[in-house]
Amino acid sequence: MARSTTQPTARRADARRNIEAILDAAAISLSRDAEASIAEIAQAAGVGRVTLYGHFSSRAELIDAVVARAIQEGDAALDALDLSGDARGALVRLIERSWLALVQIGSLVTAAESALSPERMHELHERPASRVERLVQRGQAEGVFRTDLPTSWLVGTLHRVMHGAAAEIESGRLAHDDAASVIAATVLAAYTPPGVAVPPADTWARS
Amino acid sequence: MARSTTQPTARRADARRNIEAILDAAAISLSRDAEASIAEIAQAAGVGRVTLYGHFSSRAELIDAVVARAIQEGDAALDALDLSGDARGALVRLIERSWLALVQIGSLVTAAESALSPERMHELHERPASRVERLVQRGQAEGVFRTDLPTSWLVGTLHRVMHGAAAEIESGRLAHDDAASVIAATVLAAYTPPGVAVPPADTWARS
Structure with a gap:
């Protein structure tokens, strides 16, 4: 039972950290280069492209955030x-x-x-x-x-x-x-x- | 010999007519709807998409013209x-x-x-x-x-x-x-x- 309550919480904390890292990396990358790609932003955030797309379904959605x-x-x-x-x-x-x-x-x-x-x-x-x-x-x-x-x-x-x-x-x-x-x-x-x-x-x- | 000199001229005249028709159709379509598609513009111009792309390699290039x-x-x-x-x-x-x-x-x-x-x-x-x-x-x-x-x-x-x-x-x-x-x-x-x-x-x- 402990597992089923801890894991989702840990996953949510992970997700939040990833989202913050992606937003920070995107803010820095895009402030330097308006055409910074999703791949560059993911790399700067230290996450994979799949993870990034898991949170932001498109470049426009990420820029919006x-x-x-x-x-x-x-x-x-x-x-x-x-x-x-x-x-x-x-x-x-x-x-x-x-x-x-x-x-x-x-x-x-x-x-x-x-x-x-x-x-x-x-x-x-x-x-x-x-x-x-x-x-x-x-x-x-x-x-x-x-x-x-x-x-x-x-x-x-x-x-x-x-x-x-x-x-x-x-x-x-x-x-x-x-x-x-x-x-x-x-x-x-x-x-x-x-x-x-x-x-x-x-x-x-x-x- | 007549063929080889007439045909390119006729083709050039055709191409000019097509370009004019595409530009006219694009001007009208885009003045009504900024998101008018290449397919819609080609249809309005009475040409195929392949013909359109033969003259304008991208939507941006067409809009530019x-x-x-x-x-x-x-x-x-x-x-x-x-x-x-x-x-x-x-x-x-x-x-x-x-x-x-x-x-x-x-x-x-x-x-x-x-x-x-x-x-x-x-x-x-x-x-x-x-x-x-x-x-x-x-x-x-x-x-x-x-x-x-x-x-x-x-x-x-x-x-x-x-x-x-x-x-x-x-x-x-x-x-x-x-x-x-x-x-x-x-x-x-x-x-x-x-x-x-x-x-x-x-x-x-x-x-």
């Missing part, structure tokens, strides 16, 4: 951020911290964009997007962000400008160190109500 | 546009006409984004992008567009905001008829120099 975890971790870091005060300053702080999270996952972004559907990407970004949404709504209510465009559009614009910066860096058209301030300057201007002066880019920048 | 042709056609339409006068007004006209071209190709955009690499997409957009680039440079020289961000970044921002609008429409978050003015309002603001008031969105709008 890695991205979900990366977003969750990035989101936890953003929870610690002080977003009080002028909404424009809070936006710049949120951009700087989000950009850091995006840099850490490297080419995983590219892997995600080619393996996951736009709808799934949207779903995975729901929590971080809702934080941006609350901030945009607050800025709109306080009159510092424009209200002539839908909140969802302004939120999406931040997301796209940020991912655009990653693509520009990858193709050598944007310097890594300039990215956060370029993103902030662009989004701050895009959010400015018509008739109001665009705030100087470095008013709220930390650096 | 369709996108290249669509961009070329859109680009020809933009050549007719008057981009003189205030660079901000010219930008709005360019956005309105480019958006029309983008709407016409429908979900082909989605197909292109999932089948072609970011680098290839960049390459295909070189001519239309250089038109935007000249306009942005002129606006920067005339002081109506910001110079604190690189020209290439401003050009890329227009491209991404426009493609973002297509994605927002597809997922039901943006109304079709609002898109051109939302894009124009966003890009005009993003291009405004710090310290200068964002122009009211409808100053230069046609509609």
Whole structure:
């Protein structure tokens, strides 16, 4: 009887360890090379391909799990951020911290964009997007962000400008160190109500 | 001797007709459904799959050819546009006409984004992008567009905001008829120099 209760538990613990090892290996491999293969990831995780496929039935499913975890971790870091005060300053702080999270996952972004559907990407970004949404709504209510465009559009614009910066860096058209301030300057201007002066880019920048 | 000179010519004419039929069918199929299969496209073109693969060795290669042709056609339409006068007004006209071209190709955009690499997409957009680039440079020289961000970044921002609008429409978050003015309002603001008031969105709008 001891056997039948211990073994499944041990198997579950094994499985959990394997899944963690696979997710860790995939996160590292895909952050360095968006086209890292299942074989490479399995090898880095120290498991066989059969074991890997036992947990993730396709490359897309694995990427999905890695991205979900990366977003969750990035989101936890953003929870610690002080977003009080002028909404424009809070936006710049949120951009700087989000950009850091995006840099850490490297080419995983590219892997995600080619393996996951736009709808799934949207779903995975729901929590971080809702934080941006609350901030945009607050800025709109306080009159510092424009209200002539839908909140969802302004939120999406931040997301796209940020991912655009990653693509520009990858193709050598944007310097890594300039990215956060370029993103902030662009989004701050895009959010400015018509008739109001665009705030100087470095008013709220930390650096 | 007549046979050996006529037949290759006839075969070449046949091949050209088949290629045109395949490109036309692919353009229509993919503009309606980004996931249209090779089998569906071959059927719509009235050729066999073997014939299709004889001309395009993969789905990506076919999509590449369709996108290249669509961009070329859109680009020809933009050549007719008057981009003189205030660079901000010219930008709005360019956005309105480019958006029309983008709407016409429908979900082909989605197909292109999932089948072609970011680098290839960049390459295909070189001519239309250089038109935007000249306009942005002129606006920067005339002081109506910001110079604190690189020209290439401003050009890329227009491209991404426009493609973002297509994605927002597809997922039901943006109304079709609002898109051109939302894009124009966003890009005009993003291009405004710090310290200068964002122009009211409808100053230069046609509609």
